[in-house]
Amino acid sequence: MIPTILEATRITKRFDGFAALTTIDFRLLKGERVGLIGPNGSGKSTFVNCLTGILAPDEGSITFDAHDITKTPAWLRARRGLARTYQIPRPFRGITVRENIEVPLRFAVGHTSARAITESAQVILEQVGLGDKAEFSPRGLTQVELRKLELGRALAAQPKVLIADEVMAGLSESEVDEILELLNRLNAEGISILLIEHIMRAVMLFSQRIVVIVAGCKIADGLPDDVMKQEEVERAYLGE
Amino acid sequence: MSNQAASVPPLRKPLPVSGRSRSGMAIILIGVALIVATMLFGSHIGEYYYLATYTILQFIILGTAWNILGGYGGYVNFGTAGFFAIGCYTTIVLNKIFPMPLFFEMFVAAVTAGLIGLGTGYLTLRLRGVFFSIATLALAIVLQTLIVNWSFVGGARGVYVIRPAVSGIFISYVQFLVVLMVGLATFAIFVAWAVEKSWIGIGLAAIRDDEAAAETSGVPSLRLKLIATTVSGALMGMAGAPFPYYVTYVDPATAFGLAIAVNSIAMPLVGGTAAWWGPVVGAILLGSAQQILTVTISSAANLFIVGILLVGFLTLAPRGVVGIVRGWKRGRR
Numbered sequence: 001m002i003p004t005i006l007e008a009t010r011i012t013k014r015f016d017g018f019a020a021l022t023t024i025d026f027r028l029l030k031g032e033r034v035g036l037i038g039p040n041g042s043g044k045s046t047f048v049n050c051l052t053g054i055l056a057p058d059e060g061s062i063t064f065d066a067h068d069i070t071k072t073p074a075w076l077r078a079r080r081g082l083a084r085t086y087q088i089p090r091p092f093r094g095i096t097v098r099e100n101i102e103v104p105l106r107f108a109v110g111h112t113s114a115r116a117i118t119e120s121a122q123v124i125l126e127q128v129g130l131g132d133k134a135e136f137s138p139r140g141l142t143q144v145e146l147r148k149l150e151l152g153r154a155l156a157a158q159p160k161v162l163i164a165d166e167v168m169a170g171l172s173e174s175e176v177d178e179i180l181e182l183l184n185r186l187n188a189e190g191i192s193i194l195l196i197e198h199i200m201r202a203v204m205l206f207s208q209r210i211v212v213i214v215a216g217c218k219i220a221d222g223l224p225d226d227v228m229k230q231e232e233v234e235r236a237y238l239g240e
Numbered sequence: 241m242s243n244q245a246a247s248v249p250p251l252r253k254p255l256p257v258s259g260r261s262r263s264g265m266a267i268i269l270i271g272v273a274l275i276v277a278t279m280l281f282g283s284h285i286g287e288y289y290y291l292a293t294y295t296i297l298q299f300i301i302l303g304t305a306w307n308i309l310g311g312y313g314g315y316v317n318f319g320t321a322g323f324f325a326i327g328c329y330t331t332i333v334l335n336k337i338f339p340m341p342l343f344f345e346m347f348v349a350a351v352t353a354g355l356i357g358l359g360t361g362y363l364t365l366r367l368r369g370v371f372f373s374i375a376t377l378a379l380a381i382v383l384q385t386l387i388v389n390w391s392f393v394g395g396a397r398g399v400y401v402i403r404p405a406v407s408g409i410f411i412s413y414v415q416f417l418v419v420l421m422v423g424l425a426t427f428a429i430f431v432a433w434a435v436e437k438s439w440i441g442i443g444l445a446a447i448r449d450d451e452a453a454a455e456t457s458g459v460p461s462l463r464l465k466l467i468a469t470t471v472s473g474a475l476m477g478m479a480g481a482p483f484p485y486y487v488t489y490v491d492p493a494t495a496f497g498l499a500i501a502v503n504s505i506a507m508p509l510v511g512g513t514a515a516w517w518g519p520v521v522g523a524i525l526l527g528s529a530q531q532i533l534t535v536t537i538s539s540a541a542n543l544f545i546v547g548i549l550l551v552g553f554l555t556l557a558p559r560g561v562v563g564i565v566r567g568w569k570r571g572r573r
Binding site: 052053054073074075076078079083084086090091092093094095099102103104106107108109112153156157 | 439442443445446448449450452453454455456457458459460461514
């Protein structure tokens with residue numbers, strides 16, 4: 001049996017009485033590629049925020065790599081190997097692109113040698129296609145490049161699990177393929193990936209399993225083709 | 241993709257790496273050189289210049305200390321005067337209990353202010369933005385109220401401090417204080433430089449730009465901010481420790497003065513908060529301008545000038561002198 005790397009049990013999150021997430025169970029296996037879909041405002045990002053420690057769930061527990069991390073601060077989760085990108089890119093605008101990558105290298109991975117950090121940062125930037133932008137300010141990057149920077153920063157943390165929150169939004173078809181190829185390569189290296197995405201083509205191509213959240217509740221979890229055939233999923237996406 | 245990339249001009253070309261560890265040495269060498277110069281040519285300088293220099297040096301330390309939390313970490317501290325006054329009153333208390341060497345008093349002042357910085361950090365650093373700033377302002381007011389009601393240190397009336405005899409190598413006690421302050425300023429600048437270039441500096445920069453994203457990159461933000469408040473508070477307290485010997489009469493209104501809080505924010509902003517030398521340039525610029533205007537026009541013009549310069553810089557050069565110099569360097573290449 002393949003071991004579980006990330007497991008959330010009965011996660012509930014309320015905002016002033018509004019139930020953003022209701023008893024969500026979720027499991028990601030080692031080396032697995034899972035797609036998380038759902039309409040806008042269904043609670044996908046809230047769920048990711050609970051998983052990564054940006055928000056504390058009101059109920060439920062989270063286990064990562066055989067540790068209970070429900071109360072673990074976000075920075076320590078990152079250090080243990082749980083990395084994410086943000087849906088709306090959140091670069092460190094006051095420092096260069098390379099220094100952006102150096103932050104997780106220094107803090108999440110724990111490199112100390114300045115030379116090793118600079119070299120690894122360059123390798124990662126090449127990997128995400130920002131090699132020639134190393135000394136730029138993130139202020140000068142395009143939306144697409146900012147998404148790549150998000151991805152690069154998550155990769156720099158040398159994660160065991162990568163949560164990619166809409167890294168492909170607004171990209172052209174060939175760029176989507178480029179990112180998919182990168183994600184597949186990372187997955188082949190052993191990183192488990194949770195992909196949150198609206199581009200169905202990408203989700204269907206990439207995912208081994210798909211989880212659907214609608215209005216804060218998990219309504220489907222299974223093989224991509226099976227899930228997409230479910231009536232509830234169809235209704236949530238296409239209307240009555 | 242690559243075509244698109246090429247059309248965006250680079251915003252920041254790499255700065256020469258050569259300055260990286262050399263500036264640390266340079267800071268110390270300049271400090272030592274200034275001390276030697278003061279010792280050699282001290283007798284040719286009038287007492288007034290010593291007093292003026294003391295004030296500027298004091299603001300170099302305060303601005304540099306403020307910048308460690310405010311400039312690098314993005315947490316605006318309005319309570320500089322509180323930490324400065326902790327330094328002043330530590331000296332006064334120690335001096336009242338048992339007169340002892342100023343070096344020891346400075347050390348105790350730095351430790352006390354550092355610990356209060358750490359405590360304040362614990363209580364307030366969960367607050368962000370303007371809420372944090374208001375909390376630091378409140379801290380200064382609470383401390384001032386305590387001092388005003390503490391008769392052992394003179395309460396609201398204030399207290400006189402007698403300068404001890406000065407060692408023979410100095411012409412006057414004021415000259416001794418200036419030499420001491422050059423040393424303290426050198427130390428403070430060196431600390432700020434070391435913080436900026438170390439892992440603490442890059443972590444604080446990440447926190448300043450986006451705290452949540454910093455956390456998800458593994459930055460232990462609370463720990464780094466606590467280091468910053470402690471170091472910053474300790475340097476401010478250290479700057480306050482010699483002050484009672486400089487003015488010889490201290491009352492709460494002076495030690496907690498508005499000018500201290502305003503200047504130690506204005507100077508880094510005018511000089512530029514992105515680099516360790518920003519607050520130094522800002523303090524020299526604003527400090528000398530204030531001294532010159534106090535003599536030539538009136539002492540009341542002091543804060544007025546700070547205000548005008550601050551507004552001018554914030555609208556025309558929001559990144560201060562550091563920003564202007566970096567822009568100019570970029571343009572030349």
